[in-house]
Amino acid sequence: MRIIGGKYKGLKLLPPDDTKIRPTSDRLKESLFSIITSSKYKINIDNCNVLDICSGTGSLGIEAFSRGAISVYFIDKNYRSINLINRNISKLNIDDKIENKIKIIKDEATKAFKSINKVFQIVLIDPPYNTSITENCLFKLKELNLICQDSYIFAESSKTENFNYDGYQILDKKIYGNSKLTILRLLNSSSIK
Numbered sequence: 001m002r003i004i005g006g007k008y009k010g011l012k013l014l015p016p017d018d019t020k021i022r023p024t025s026d027r028l029k030e031s032l033f034s035i036i037t038s039s040k041y042k043i044n045i046d047n048c049n050v051l052d053i054c055s056g057t058g059s060l061g062i063e064a065f066s067r068g069a070i071s072v073y074f075i076d077k078n079y080r081s082i083n084l085i086n087r088n089i090s091k092l093n094i095d096d097k098i099e100n101k102i103k104i105i106k107d108e109a110t111k112a113f114k115s116i117n118k119v120f121q122i123v124l125i126d127p128p129y130n131t132s133i134t135e136n137c138l139f140k141l142k143e144l145n146l147i148c149q150d151s152y153i154f155a156e157s158s159k160t161e162n163f164n165y166d167g168y169q170i171l172d173k174k175i176y177g178n179s180k181l182t183i184l185r186l187l188n189s190s191s192i193k
Helices: 026-036 059-066 079-090 109-113 133-143
Strands: 049-053 071-076 102-106 122-125 152-158 168-176 179-186
Touching: 026 059, 026 152, 026 168, 026 179, 049 059, 059 071, 059 079, 059 122, 071 079, 079 102, 109 133, 122 133, 133 152
Parallel strands: 049 071, 049 122, 071 102, 122 152
Antiparallel strands: 152 179, 168 179
């Protein structure tokens, strides 16, 4: 596992020693960030707050931070994941001036949302496969106003999974081996309080 682009490009991250933590493959991560930086979506990551849900190793959020994200919030309920995220972030040798741009929350995703008062332009969801976590997160992100019409959600799942994306427009789906990446945005008609 390594950082693919940006300020910390090439830095090796610590892999999980727990088989319950499934890191995103470098191939899928590279594709994800190629999509984010492509002219198709016109996302300027330098102006983005990023939310990394079910962070695991922290690899996706750290990649976003390396590429210039304004802030990155990591959420995971597994204490081993939280420990690993902290250890991987410490490898970046971040100074005090930018330390407050990173927040790590140990909690179940939708419970953690209640303590956040920020709008995220990029949301990365990589939960354990074949769960209802993505669906629950999509509902709560909208309900708690953590996203806006300009936000993009990138949800990883098994390639056979299907979800209720009520209130969202599916922009694209990509298959990588046994994994699927679904790219979503709020529908224009979807209510945001």
